[in-house]
Amino acid sequence: MLALLLRPTAPPAKWGVATAAALIGAEVLIVHLLKRVAPDNAFGAVFLLGVLVVSAGWGFALALAMSVASTLAYVWFHVSEGSGSLAPAVAVFSTLALLTNVLVGQARLRAAEANERRRQADSLARQQAALRRVATLVARQAAPADIYPVAVTELARGLGVEHVTMLRYETGDEFVIVASTDVNPDRKLAVGERLSLSGDSVAAKVFRTGEPARITDYRDAAGTTAAKLRSLGLRSAAGAPISVADRTWGALVVGSASPEPLPPETESHICDFADLVATAIFNAETGAELKASRARIVAAADQARRRFERDLHDGAQQRIVTLGLELRAIEASAPEDDALHSQLNEVIDGLSGLYADLQELSRGIHPAILSRGGLGPAIKTLARRSPVPVQLDVSVDDELPDSVEVAAYYVVAEALTNTAKYADATDVSVRASTRDGTLHLSITDDGIGGAHPGGGSGLVGLKDRIEALSGELHISSQPGAGTTITATVPVEADGSDRRSSSQ
Secondary structure, three states, X not given: OHHHHOOOOOOOHHHHHHHHHHHHHHHHHHHHHHOOOOOHHHHHHHHHHHHHHHHXXXXXXXXXXXXXXXXHHHHHHHHHHOOOOHHHHHHHHHHHHHHHHHHHHHHHHHHHHHHHHHHHHHHHHHHHHHHHHXXXXXXXXXXXXXXXXXXXXXXXXXXXXOEEEEXXXXXXXXXXXXXXXXXXXXXXXXXXXXXXXXXXXXHHHHHHHOOXXXXXXXXXXXXXXXXXXXXXXXXXXXXXXXXXXXXXXXXXXEEEOOOOOOXXXXXXXXXXXXXXXXXXXXXXXXXXXXXXXXXXXXXXXXXXXXHHHHHHXXXXXXXXXXXXXXXXXXXXHOOOOOHHHHHHHHHHHHHHHHXXXXXXXXXXXXXXXXXXXXXXXXXXXXXXXXXXXXXXXXEOOOOOEHHHHHHHHHHHHHHHHHHHHHHOOOOEEEEEEEEOOEEEEEEEEOOOOOOOOOOOOOHHHHHHHHHHOOOEEEEEOOOOOOEEEEEEEEOOOOHXXXXXXXX
């Protein structure tokens, strides 16, 4: 019963008056029924019960009034019974009533403090749990678009607020909603909705200052954004910036429809979530920049190799062919039994060998067949050169990004070379296809297995090349079960990277 009464805030005073009146009436009735079987000095305990209840449930003023009323009722019973010891009894009862008021008031104060500490502890635990859930997604490097809705939901849950919105600044004139949640679905802002930064709003204050901000009452705020929020029933708001790489990327804003202002610590709690979101955005941007940088490096290397191959073909190789033809003409004019004829023949054979060596070198630098025919014919050429029989299943687009074709060609070439050298295989299967905007490669042999990327096979560099194109390369090679190399590479690319435009 005391647990129910000792609450941090008292019920309305009118309830206290009604309760006091009811208790006085009940006490008078009980004492009237018991006065024939109990001594008069025992009646004070009954009247003290009402004082205890009112003191526990309401403030000191009403408890004091209850004490006076109980004292008068106690005196009335003494007078009606003609008791001679009225003064001492009244003094004792009044003292006990006042002491009861003081003690129960202290108990109410302690209960309020304990309840406040418990509320703060529960709130902190709730906020920490919400932060952990968002931090887990960030640690797993989830995409920012997947983190946004989780962050606003967890922030609303952690702070126990009605409305949370995450926004991104696009220009100095407006911002766009990237995530929103509200206990009332009709009040939730639509993702992609654009609002103005003019006038008074938390979003505008954060944008101008780069610091946490709040508005205590939107009824006094000007501007279309403030009018929009008023129409949704929001009265106040607080927000914090989402800062990425020294720029204010956006903001997290908490809104409330309650007339009471948000607690003063709200901004600091919002900052905790904003920092996590900023970390996720920074990681994603850094990762995207790193991938783009790696892709540019790969593309630049491929272009350099292509130019080198073309220079060899159009320069040194053509010069060697020309010299060979000229020497053949000189050889034809020399007598067959002449020593010069024999020497010329040896020089021509040497030039032919040099030409073959340069041709093989140029193929390793950049396969010219990729530029002429594309990936499909290039893979078929590799299969014909392989000393191990190759089963082909090739169905690829005629035009793929040049970087994708080169990467796929080298994966197949390296896999077939390793099979011929180390696998002791009798059959190789090569499958290549494009579907759903992705190139799929699979090279499988029936050899001895046991290969791994770190074994000097050259696949480490190819794995880096594939990953630089946002692809994946995997090797499965259990001893005695053959080797399977699979690779997937996105083929959606800018038109400037197409083979047709690079020639």
